[in-house]
Amino acid sequence: GNSVTQMEGPVTLSEEAFLTINCTYTATGYPSLFWYVQYPGEGLQLLLKATKADDKGSNKGFEATYRKETTSFHLEKGSVQVSDSAVYFCALSDPPGTASKLTFGTGTRLQVTL
Amino acid sequence: GAVVSQHPSWVICKSGTSVKIECRSLDFQATTMFWYRQFPKQSLMLMATSNEGSKATYEQGVEKDKFLINHASLTLSTLTVTSAHPEDSSFYICSASGTGYLTGYTFGSGTRLTVV
Numbered sequence: 001g002n003s004v005t006q007m008e009g010p011v012t013l014s015e016e017a018f019l020t021i022n023c024t025y026t027a028t029g030y031p032s033l034f035w036y037v038q039y040p041g042e043g044l045q046l047l048l049k050a051t052k053a054d055d056k057g058s059n060k061g062f063e064a065t066y067r068k069e070t071t072s073f074h075l076e077k078g079s080v081q082v083s084d085s086a087v088y089f090c091a092l093s094d095p096p097g098t099a100s101k102l103t104f105g106t107g108t109r110l111q112v113t114l
Numbered sequence: 115g116a117v118v119s120q121h122p123s124w125v126i127c128k129s130g131t132s133v134k135i136e137c138r139s140l141d142f143q144a145t146t147m148f149w150y151r152q153f154p155k156q157s158l159m160l161m162a163t164s165n166e167g168s169k170a171t172y173e174q175g176v177e178k179d180k181f182l183i184n185h186a187s188l189t190l191s192t193l194t195v196t197s198a199h200p201e202d203s204s205f206y207i208c209s210a211s212g213t214g215y216l217t218g219y220t221f222g223s224g225t226r227l228t229v230v
């Protein structure tokens with residue numbers, strides 16, 4: 001079956017530090033990959049996505065590249081801000097398409113301090 | 115962009131009563147809606163998938179008689195927690211997707227249910 005593995009949190013960084021949150025996946029087909037962000041007490045917001053190998057999703061300074069050879073979709077940001085503190089979820093849909101359910105990782109909590 | 119409105123944002127109910135949560139797509143037709151449950155500091159657990167006009171498909175282990183899902187129109191899905199008990203207390207989130215909507219899934223803001 002499909003699964004998503006994320007690095008354990010929480011991740012605590014100082015403002016302007018470099019962020020990497022690792023995500024690897026297992027899928028029977030050729031999935032679409034997503035990163036979602038959840039702020040306290042809220043639902044999920046799509047941060048970025050990629051639908052095929054070597055695609056790079058980017059948004060708000062965050063980037064992730066779909067690596068088929070390593071089955072990975074690591075999230076990166078060059079300089080984090082306090083406002084980036086949230087929980088980040090890696091997810092896949094397989095088969096790709098919005099009628100398919102999403103499989104989520106366990107989430108990684110990011111705390112950014114001044 | 116696509117917006118999904120979920121209400122109420124929080125609700126407290128007495129044990130044994132039923133609670134209805136609504137999920138509306140405001141600017142697109144949601145052919146498929148998903149209902150998730152999230153425990154504190156944990157990931158989202160898919161409860162069921164519903165397609166407009168069809169019966170919901172429940173994930174293994176989810177009681178369909180307890181968690182009633184209705185998706186009677188292309189803009190509205192409801193989740194009713196029947197005979198709620200304290201163990202049903204959780205954060206419930208809906209997600210919607212629609213035909214021709216290419217950017218993925220849109221999530222509601224979630225409902226915090228507390229059963230006392």
